[in-house]
Amino acid sequence: MVIRIIDIVPGADTGTQGNIVYLCLKKLLETNHVVIVSFEDIETATSSFVNAAFVQLLDVLSFLEFKDRIKVTKSGKQINDMIKTRMLQESSKIAA
Amino acid sequence: MSEVRIVLPATLNTFTLRGVISDFVDKCQNGLPDKVIIDFGFLGFIHPSGVTFLSNFVHWLHHRGLRCDFYQHTRNGQAHRFLDDSLFFEQHLGNKLNVYRGPRRTTQHLRRVEHAESHYFIRGTLGPWLADALNTNNASLYPFQVCLSEIFNNIQDHSDRDNGSIFAQHFPNINLVRIAIADFGRGIPHNVANVVPDISHNEAIIKAVEAGFSTKSTPRNRGAGLDYLLQTVVGTNGGEVTISSFNGMVRFLPMGGGCRPTPVLTAGFCPGTTIDIELRTDTIIPVEDEPEDLEW
Numbered sequence: 325m326v327i328r329i330i331d332i333v334p335g336a337d338t339g340t341q342g343n344i345v346y347l348c349l350k351k352l353l354e355t356n357h358v359v360i361v362s363f364e365d366i367e368t369a370t371s372s373f374v375n376a377a378f379v380q381l382l383d384v385l386s387f388l389e390f391k392d393r394i395k396v397t398k399s400g401k402q403i404n405d406m407i408k409t410r411m412l413q414e415s416s417k418i419a420a
Numbered sequence: 421m422s423e424v425r426i427v428l429p430a431t432l433n434t435f436t437l438r439g440v441i442s443d444f445v446d447k448c449q450n451g452l453p454d455k456v457i458i459d460f461g462f463l464g465f466i467h468p469s470g471v472t473f474l475s476n477f478v479h480w481l482h483h484r485g486l487r488c489d490f491y492q493h494t495r496n497g498q499a500h501r502f503l504d505d506s507l508f509f510e511q512h513l514g515n516k517l518n519v520y521r522g523p524r525r526t527t528q529h530l531r532r533v534e535h536a537e538s539h540y541f542i543r544g545t546l547g548p549w550l551a552d553a554l555n556t557n558n559a560s561l562y563p564f565q566v567c568l569s570e571i572f573n574n575i576q577d578h579s580d581r582d583n584g585s586i587f588a589q590h591f592p593n594i595n596l597v598r599i600a601i602a603d604f605g606r607g608i609p610h611n612v613a614n615v616v617p618d619i620s621h622n623e624a625i626i627k628a629v630e631a632g633f634s635t636k637s638t639p640r641n642r643g644a645g646l647d648y649l650l651q652t653v654v655g656t657n658g659g660e661v662t663i664s665s666f667n668g669m670v671r672f673l674p675m676g677g678g679c680r681p682t683p684v685l686t687a688g689f690c691p692g693t694t695i696d697i698e699l700r701t702d703t704i705i706p707v708e709d710e711p712e713d714l715e716w
Contacts, residue, residue: 337539337569339577339640346639364711367543368562371644372573380639396714401707402562404714410644413631 325356326397329366336369336403342376349381353393363399374410387415422453425491428463432470432499434600434662434696438669438688440477456481461492463499469600469662469696471506471530472585476604476692478512479532479585493517506530506587526553528588535582538572546588550597553590554701559709563652564699570645571601571695577641579605579692595702596659604692608665611635621668622683629663629672629681653697654679656705660698664690 332348333341345361352359363369381390396407424447429436444456458478466474481488493500493509494517503509504517507529516522523529528549533541547565551558568586575584584603591598612624615635619627627633629650634643653659654672661672662684669684 335539335543338573339638342640367558368566368569370566370569370573371642371648372570372577372640375642375644376640379642391716398711399714400559400562400709400711402559402566404712405563406566406648407714408716410642413644414642417632 325352325358326360326362327352328362328364330364336363336366336373336377338370339372339376342373342378343380345373345377346380349377349394350384353381353385358393358395360395360397362397363403366403367400369399369403369406371406371410374406375414378407379410379414382411382414382418387411387418390415421455423455423457424448424453425457425459427459427461428474430462430464431466432463432474433467434469434664434669434694435684435686437470437473437694438664438686438690440473440688441691442688452484452486455487455489457489457491458493459491460500460503461495464497466499466502467600467696468587468589468598469602469664469694471503471508471587472600472602473690473694475508475511475530475532475585475587476602480604480691488512526590526592528586530585530587532583532585533572535572535576538584539569541586542568542572546586550588550590553592553597554704556704556706557709559707560704562707563656567649567652567697568599568601570648574645575601575603575605575693578611578635579603579607581605581692590701592701595700597697597699597701599697599699600694601697602692602694607692608663609668610666621666622670623668625663625665625668625670626681626683649695649697650679653699657700658703659700662696662698663693664696665693666690 504521505524510516542565581603584601586601588599608628609621609624612627629646631647632643634641654674658674667689671682672679
């Protein structure tokens, strides 16, 4: 299952946009083992967006499950760095 | 009609703007006047933070229902021409002083940006301007664009305002870009005091930028935005960030790949929050604009 962020929200700028993506991902994960998230045509992502869209999923998935079931594609370096940094920081808090 | 005259200093920057407000408060001991006269006569040089602050101050005066007149603003001095080119007078008087003048290539003129349009402005206007000025590609500047978006998200989430003033200037001779964003919201010390009482304003600013600290506990507010700003501008780029809010003022300086907070002991105060970013243009890391898959 592939979803394109740009088909759901106009950008990855705000927490509100991130929350819409989160609700969509949460629903898709109920019926799909792996969801591929495409950032095609999205240039940047803020921490608010990543917190709302992805970090929130740590309430329902472990970090290992997240890495296994959410695949991020067609994303630039800034987006990848932001997702990795935020997920690693928040998952380490949970582990502690 | 009661009036108060505020004389702008010879240089208006992050440091001296605090004195302007102190002067205003001192002269308003018996309540707000009907009219405020801003005297531009001595103004010789103005930094981006001075432009955004002054603009917000005039907006605030109007917001409070005060009449605001300018005095000696038509002097043909360097700072007066610069303010005219920055569209300051057009924004506040309705017209430029000199119709033949306009925004300089080295600046992104003064704008009051609503949160809803801020990300489009940063992505569609400011980012491409900066890439063109620095002769680099947009992707190399994406982290800095996100820093600005983080600030506008903070304005919306943590101040009681929905807009901020932004002004950017490129100084090619010293390899520097200065970007100032100012809001007249409730300010960082007020917000932090709700969570950590009895904390000084400088301590509140340092607390606010701490990774993981947030005055709101919502899924999107996890205290990462200001930390990202400092890691990107100070830690990676080697630039500087100065945050001024009410009685607090802290400079964040590069140190060993990280960032050293340096409280500034200075008189006066800054209503709302002014963030002054100094970006080094000689240390920007080129990044290919090639989408890839995220690898853990």
